[in-house]
Amino acid sequence: MQALKLFVVAAFAVMISFSFFHSTKVSSQVRQTTDSNDRFLPRTPVEVERQSASAFSAQAATTTTTLTVTEAPAAFDNKTNGYLTQGPAFDTLNEDTVVAGRSFNDNRFIFEETEIIADGLGPTYNAQSCRECHQNVVTGGASQIAEHRTGHMTNGQFFEAPGGSLVHSRATDAAIVERVNFQDDIRTFRISTNTLGDGFVEAIANDTLLDIRNAQPFSMRGIAITVPVLEAGNIGRIGRFGWKAQHASLQSFAADAYLNEMGITSPLFPKENTSGGNDVSAYDTVADPEDDGDDVTAFADFMRATKVPPRGPITSSVTAGDSIFRQIGCNVCHTPTIVTADPGTRINGGAFTVPAALGDKIIHPYSDYLLHDIGTGDGIPFLPTSDYAFSANTIRTAPLWGLRTRNRMMHDGLTFTLQEAILRHAGQASAVTARFQQLSGTQQSQLRAFLNSL
Numbered sequence: 452m453q454a455l456k457l458f459v460v461a462a463f464a465v466m467i468s469f470s471f472f473h474s475t476k477v478s479s480q481v482r483q484t485t486d487s488n489d490r491f492l493p494r495t496p497v498e499v500e501r502q503s504a505s506a507f508s509a510q511a512a513t514t515t516t517t518l519t520v521t522e523a524p525a526a527f528d529n530k531t532n533g534y535l536t537q538g539p540a541f542d543t544l545n546e547d548t549v550v551a552g553r554s555f556n557d558n559r560f561i562f563e564e565t566e567i568i569a570d571g572l573g574p575t576y577n578a579q580s581c582r583e584c585h586q587n588v589v590t591g592g593a594s595q596i597a598e599h600r601t602g603h604m605t606n607g608q609f610f611e612a613p614g615g616s617l618v619h620s621r622a623t624d625a626a627i628v629e630r631v632n633f634q635d636d637i638r639t640f641r642i643s644t645n646t647l648g649d650g651f652v653e654a655i656a657n658d659t660l661l662d663i664r665n666a667q668p669f670s671m672r673g674i675a676i677t678v679p680v681l682e683a684g685n686i687g688r689i690g691r692f693g694w695k696a697q698h699a700s701l702q703s704f705a706a707d708a709y710l711n712e713m714g715i716t717s718p719l720f721p722k723e724n725t726s727g728g729n730d731v732s733a734y735d736t737v738a739d740p741e742d743d744g745d746d747v748t749a750f751a752d753f754m755r756a757t758k759v760p761p762r763g764p765i766t767s768s769v770t771a772g773d774s775i776f777r778q779i780g781c782n783v784c785h786t787p788t789i790v791t792a793d794p795g796t797r798i799n800g801g802a803f804t805v806p807a808a809l810g811d812k813i814i815h816p817y818s819d820y821l822l823h824d825i826g827t828g829d830g831i832p833f834l835p836t837s838d839y840a841f842s843a844n845t846i847r848t849a850p851l852w853g854l855r856t857r858n859r860m861m862h863d864g865l866t867f868t869l870q871e872a873i874l875r876h877a878g879q880a881s882a883v884t885a886r887f888q889q890l891s892g893t894q895q896s897q898l899r900a901f902l903n904s905l
């Protein structure tokens with residue numbers, strides 16, 4: 452009990468420093484960052500991105516405002532949500548006819564494109580196209596592909612593996628394939644997440660995420676982490692993408708993925724990765740930046756134009772399971788309903804304005820996009836500094852939309868059944884897990900039926 456209280460106090464202290472005072476200071480004595488980590492320091496506090504109504508309850512939103520909020524379009528159909536035009540028939544596009552930015556189909560083609568060494572692939576990388584890891588059941592979805600991160604602790608401080616915690620699984624030459632050092636005994640897999648519907652998630656106002664956090668009971672309260680929007684000169688915004696909520700903008704994430712998954716540099720990430728800390732420029736034939744930024748914008752706009760994952764059939768067991776999900780408190784972290792910011796709201800530090808297709812939309816992501824310690828933490832913090840040490844054992848609430856398309860669950864992809872996923876929830880979710888265990892067999896199966904409808 453004492454330990455739990457201490458944890459709660461610590462979590463609250465972190466929360467205060469991150470979100471009320473918007474602390475961005477990093478003490479110099481303990482700072483162990485490299486250039487590439489400096490890139491990840493927010494330069495300013497988060498900006499107010501106010502939502503005109505209570506945005507995490509559709510009911511409140513529709514009754515307290517005259518604005519029209521509507522459900523976001525949902526389907527696995529490779530069709531635009533309205534943010535971009537659909538464009539020329541997809542199967543008529545090829546490398547010569549595709550035009551970055553012209554339409555949903557053009558940008559999807561670029562998201563699916565297989566990169567080769569002449570395009571800048573590698574020297575160290577994980578896969579050749581965004582689609583390779585984001586494809587199930589349509590382009591942009593999740594997949595079973597996991598990436599590998601490692602590091603170690605010395606005197607209570609986390610150190611990343613040489614060259615960064617991400618250990619690439621492939622290289623363009625056998626001599627530079629990255630290996631794991633035995634000293635780096637903190638290791639984890641992080642499985643590929645879904646990006647469908649993420650344009651709506653990007654359009655959630657900072658203030659909405661803070662309102663969700665503030666309404667959570669103290670012992671289950673999440674942490675809102677402030678991260679830099681790279682295309683806005685590192686202006687701070689509440690992170691929401693990735694297992695550590697490490698990005699707030701899809702453009703920043705896309706540039707990060709282009710470098711760190713595929714080895715392709717772009718204006719926001721102009722410097723190549725190493726192989727275990729060793730320079731690999733001898734293996735790199737293409738001048739940096741390898742992409743002038745057009746591909747990165749096409750990836751971001753493709754994801755912004757995707758529809759949200761649709762629900763499966765709603766049976767009577769599903770409806771019963773839905774009520775149980777709320778009664779036992781799963782919904783505290785897995786927030787069922789959020790409304791996006793009004794069209795015209797400036798977000799991403801001013802770099803993006805919410806368009807009509809993405810604004811005032813009701814979404815059902817079943818996530819608060821906040822970090823929680825439910826006892827599954829992988830030990831690897833957002834940045835290897837003492838300021839971010841708190842993030843080592845916190846994970847973003849996994850959004851449950853599209854869950855029925857995933858058969859490997861949790862950040863490491865090492866949980867294979869819903870029952871085991873639920874029972875793995877400890878820490879801040881302990882009380883909810885205990886309530887789950889008290890349910891009858893029928894109630895538990897109704898809850899699983901509900902989860903299988905997401």
Ligand code: HEC
Pocket residue numbers: 577578579580581582583584585596597598641642643644645646649691692693694695701704705708709712713750751754
């Ligand atoms: C080798 C597999 C792989 C490739 C290739 C890849 N990704 Fe990912 N992607 C992942 C993994 C793994 C995560 C979760 C990473 C994490 O949070 O640590 C992820 C997460 C994301 C997210 C965050 C989604 C969310 O809400 O959590 C976005 C956005 C994204 N990727 C975009 C891209 C884009 C754009 C490309 C192509 C430039 C790309 N990815 C290429 C594996 C991949």
Ligand code: HEC
Pocket residue numbers: 671779780781782783784785823824825827828846847848849850851854857859860861862863869872873876879880883884887902
């Ligand atoms: C205190 C917050 C919290 C509560 C309460 C909570 N969860 Fe979670 N849930 C999380 C976090 C955080 C993760 C991601 C953990 C990880 O990957 O290590 C997660 C992951 C999951 C996953 C895996 C999804 C995937 O795609 O990998 C499922 C399923 C799930 N939760 C269902 C539930 C159910 C059902 C309940 C209620 C019995 C519940 N959760 C209660 C925070 C919570």
